[in-house]
Amino acid sequence: MGIGALDIAIVGYGTAGQAAAIYLERQGHRLQVFERSAALGPVGAGILLQPTGLSVLADLGLLGHALACGAPVHRLVGTNAAGRRVMDMRYSDLAPDWFGLGMQRGALFELLKSGFVHFNDVISGAEIVGVDDNGRGLRDVGGGRHGPFDLIIAADGAASALRKALMPQVRDRLYPWGAVWCLCADPARRFDGELRQRYRLARRMCGVLPVGILPDEGVEAHRVSFFWSLRGDALARWPEQDLDAWKTDLRAYWPEIAELIEGKHSPMQFARASYRDVVMRRPYRDRVVFLGDAAHAMSPQLGQGANMALLDAQALATALQREADIDAALATYTRARRAHVPIYQFISRWLTPLFQSDHDLVARGRDALFGPLGRAPILRGEMLKVLAGVKCGLFGRLRPQLRETIGRMVREAS
Numbered sequence: 001m002g003i004g005a006l007d008i009a010i011v012g013y014g015t016a017g018q019a020a021a022i023y024l025e026r027q028g029h030r031l032q033v034f035e036r037s038a039a040l041g042p043v044g045a046g047i048l049l050q051p052t053g054l055s056v057l058a059d060l061g062l063l064g065h066a067l068a069c070g071a072p073v074h075r076l077v078g079t080n081a082a083g084r085r086v087m088d089m090r091y092s093d094l095a096p097d098w099f100g101l102g103m104q105r106g107a108l109f110e111l112l113k114s115g116f117v118h119f120n121d122v123i124s125g126a127e128i129v130g131v132d133d134n135g136r137g138l139r140d141v142g143g144g145r146h147g148p149f150d151l152i153i154a155a156d157g158a159a160s161a162l163r164k165a166l167m168p169q170v171r172d173r174l175y176p177w178g179a180v181w182c183l184c185a186d187p188a189r190r191f192d193g194e195l196r197q198r199y200r201l202a203r204r205m206c207g208v209l210p211v212g213i214l215p216d217e218g219v220e221a222h223r224v225s226f227f228w229s230l231r232g233d234a235l236a237r238w239p240e241q242d243l244d245a246w247k248t249d250l251r252a253y254w255p256e257i258a259e260l261i262e263g264k265h266s267p268m269q270f271a272r273a274s275y276r277d278v279v280m281r282r283p284y285r286d287r288v289v290f291l292g293d294a295a296h297a298m299s300p301q302l303g304q305g306a307n308m309a310l311l312d313a314q315a316l317a318t319a320l321q322r323e324a325d326i327d328a329a330l331a332t333y334t335r336a337r338r339a340h341v342p343i344y345q346f347i348s349r350w351l352t353p354l355f356q357s358d359h360d361l362v363a364r365g366r367d368a369l370f371g372p373l374g375r376a377p378i379l380r381g382e383m384l385k386v387l388a389g390v391k392c393g394l395f396g397r398l399r400p401q402l403r404e405t406i407g408r409m410v411r412e413a414s
């Protein structure tokens with residue numbers, strides 16, 4: 001069926017906006033893309049793409065390039081400070097050729113940029129603050145007006161200004177803990193293949209994810225993304241952190257990892273991140289549709305947000321192609337994401353305090369139970385589905401055919 005060429009505004013050129021721009025440009029729509037940052041580029045260190053996100057990159061014809069830059073991750077291993085294994089999950093236990101892909105955000109940004117022909121037309125330094133013109137136009141922070149548009153895509157991230165303006169009633173809470181992050185060189189590739197985490201109760205969590213290289217770099221430039229969990233008050237004080245004292249502490253806690261950080265001399269070499277929990281039951285209002293974190297920000301504990309953003313863009317594009325009018329397409333988009341998004345929000349909300357909180361009893365329970373639960377037949381399968389991003393509803397699985405599709409795509413791309 002299909003709706004015909006529309007005038008579409010995309011607000012925010014992050015992962016969701018980037019993927020939506022590629023899909024919708026290819027469908028022949030006329031796009032205007034607005035980005036708040038004056039310089040277009042990624043924020044943050046590294047990211048873990050799941051089989052779900054990789055399937056979207058494959059759909060966009062970008063999987064081969066992603067595999068050339070990224071670092072395959074086959075296993076997630078979490079140990080507590082006493083050396084007890086709390087978590088040990090392998091993608092291959094769910095499907096033999098599945099894996100995650102660690103990527104530098106810069107590499108993912110460049111990859112998605114390469115798929116958007118009209119990248120040079122992205123309007124940077126344009127902070128959109130509200131809608132006008134009966135919901136068909138946009139207003140920027142300087143009072144400038146844009147539009148009218150047939151459809152407005154709000155992909156302006158976790159703290160979405162459009163969500164606050166149009167849907168002030170939705171659940172939007174700040175998690176009490178966040179993290180600091182940085183990229184570190186790992187030329188010897190000592191951390192290949194695994195996402196490793198170490199916990200001391202839930203008060204301390206740190207981890208290392210291999211994230212590969214940027215598109216034009218050689219293999220010797222391989223990096224890892226390092227993260228260190230902090231409570232909100234400590235996160236706010238991080239710029240004043242005595243880095244030498246912190247490094248001494250880290251050396252005692254996890255010596256191997258401390259070596260990675262030796263080259264850092266200032267807290268400002270780490271990016272700070274806080275997270276939100278946003279729940280929107282119907283991710284659109286009139287002709288403004290929400291994608292990515294703007295619609296469903298969650299804690300990064302499960303490593304799903306960017307993957308969700310990619311799936312959102314794909315689902316919206318598919319709906320616009322299938323339906324005869326915009327209202328039907330927005331309803332179809334909502335249905336397509338309904339069984340998948342809420343279960344991840346629910347699990348993130350309950351799981352995050354097990355890894356980032358002052359609740360020592362809860363953390364001790366985690367250390368005692370996670371290992372045995374992770375080996376129990378049905379539960380193990382469910383935990384693996386959560387990890388890979390394919391859990392849908394209580395016992396369902398996102399698109400059962402994904403297993404075969406990903407296997408084929410990976411074989412083709414490599």
Ligand SMILES: Cc1cc2nc3c(=O)[nH]c(=O)nc-3n(C[C@H](O)[C@H](O)[C@H](O)COP(=O)(O)OP(=O)(O)OC[C@H]3O[C@@H](n4cnc5c(N)ncnc54)[C@H](O)[C@@H]3O)c2cc1C
Nearest residue numbers: 012014015016036048128157292293300303304305306307
């Ligand atoms: C520490 C951390 C680690 C994470 N790790 C992972 C991981 O391993 N795997 C994973 O899948 N996800 C991870 N995530 C989540 C992931 O980063 C997000 O879910 C993903 O970036 C969401 O993409 P988005 O496009 O919706 O939002 P964003 O990437 O935040 O993009 C929003 C864009 O909108 C722009 N913008 C904002 N406001 C306006 C405005 N008013 N007008 C115009 N433009 C505006 C911003 O500048 C930005 O470019 C992590 C998140 C954090 C914080």
